[in-house]
Amino acid sequence: MHAFDVLGDPVRRRILELLADGEMTSGSVCEVITAEFGISQPGVSQHLKVLRENGFATVRPEGTRRLYAVNSEPLRDVDEWLGRFRRFWAPRLDALETELARGKRERRLGRRTGESEG
Amino acid sequence: MHAFDVLGDPVRRRILELLADGEMTSGSVCEVITAEFGISQPGVSQHLKVLRENGFATVRPEGTRRLYAVNSEPLRDVDEWLGRFRRFWAPRLDALETELARGKRERRLGRRTGESEG
DNA sequence: CGCTTATATAAGCACATGCTGATAGCTTGC
DNA sequence: GCAAGCTATCAGCATGTGCTTATATAAGCG
Numbered sequence: 205m206h207a208f209d210v211l212g213d214p215v216r217r218r219i220l221e222l223l224a225d226g227e228m229t230s231g232s233v234c235e236v237i238t239a240e241f242g243i244s245q246p247g248v249s250q251h252l253k254v255l256r257e258n259g260f261a262t263v264r265p266e267g268t269r270r271l272y273a274v275n276s277e278p279l280r281d282v283d284e285w286l287g288r289f290r291r292f293w294a295p296r297l298d299a300l301e302t303e304l305a306r307g308k309r310e311r312r313l314g315r316r317t318g319e320s321e322g
Numbered sequence: 323m324h325a326f327d328v329l330g331d332p333v334r335r336r337i338l339e340l341l342a343d344g345e346m347t348s349g350s351v352c353e354v355i356t357a358e359f360g361i362s363q364p365g366v367s368q369h370l371k372v373l374r375e376n377g378f379a380t381v382r383p384e385g386t387r388r389l390y391a392v393n394s395e396p397l398r399d400v401d402e403w404l405g406r407f408r409r410f411w412a413p414r415l416d417a418l419e420t421e422l423a424r425g426k427r428e429r430r431l432g433r434r435t436g437e438s439e440g
Numbered sequence: 441c442g443c444t445t446a447t448a449t450a451a452g453c454a455c456a457t458g459c460t461g462a463t464a465g466c467t468t469g470c
Numbered sequence: 471g472c473a474a475g476c477t478a479t480c481a482g483c484a485t486g487t488g489c490t491t492a493t494a495t496a497a498g499c500g
Binding site: 206208209211212214217220221224274276279280282283285286288289290292293 | 324392407
């Protein structure tokens with residue numbers, strides 16, 4: 205499943221928004237989503253599965269709960285794809301942003317050497 | 323149809339990539355897409371329709387041809403949604419980018435006063 | 441072990457989406 | 471007007487995706 209297909213679903217986008225503020229249990233996500241979208245617990249769980257299996261979220265068990273967190277790599281890929289079009293709305297900043305992107309990419313690759321993740 | 327749904331289709335993403343290099347006729351787009359994806363002319367035309375109706379592309383008739391071009395507004399919206407997550411892969415540049423985004427937004431709103439679109 | 445809570449999976453149904461072949465609508469040129 | 475070329479639309483079919491209910495798995499607790 206392509207990154208854009210994953211983001212194509214409003215429920216999954218909302219879940220990512222929630223996770224952007226920090227780790228959440230499946231149950232907490234479920235509370236919000238069932239309230240906002242009126243879908244069932246299995247429905248939410250299936251969306252979490254899609255996010256997991258496509259690398260948008262990571263899980264960490266804690267007792268009987270499961271803590272979900274954002275994994276940003278696929279989002280970064282989407283951002284890079286968008287980069288091709290960024291000049292349409294930021295023509296003057298194009299050069300600067302190219303530089304920023306280059307810096308990002310270098311840090312991203314260099315990160316494996318032991319820097320901490322924000 | 324939400325912007326992310328539009329971008330969820332690989333054919334539509336490819337068409338946007340083509341249009342990013344400049345205006346193209348429906349026929350030229352069709353040539354590339356049918357070659358790369360093996361779908362028919364009506365199939366391509368339907369994708370162009372989706373891009374049109376959701377504001378990702380504009381059309382300009384020229385004789386019997388139709389010239390398509392990128393319209394970046396929906397892409398910009400996608401970019402802004404992604405902004406929420408950008409701190410995950412660019413923590414240090416967060417503040418700077420927030421500034422850049424603010425500047426962009428102001429120019430974007432001010433553009434209606436008569437500036438040209440890139 | 442049996443009960444409860446938290447979460448995931450399974451089976452089945454409904455609907456949306458994308459594809460194709462056929463065809464319609466314009467525009468140009470004779 | 472008629473034929474040809476380019477593009478769009480239509481009708482119908484197939485497949486994928488998301489939802490629901492029911493159930494399985496796993497941990498905590500008595």
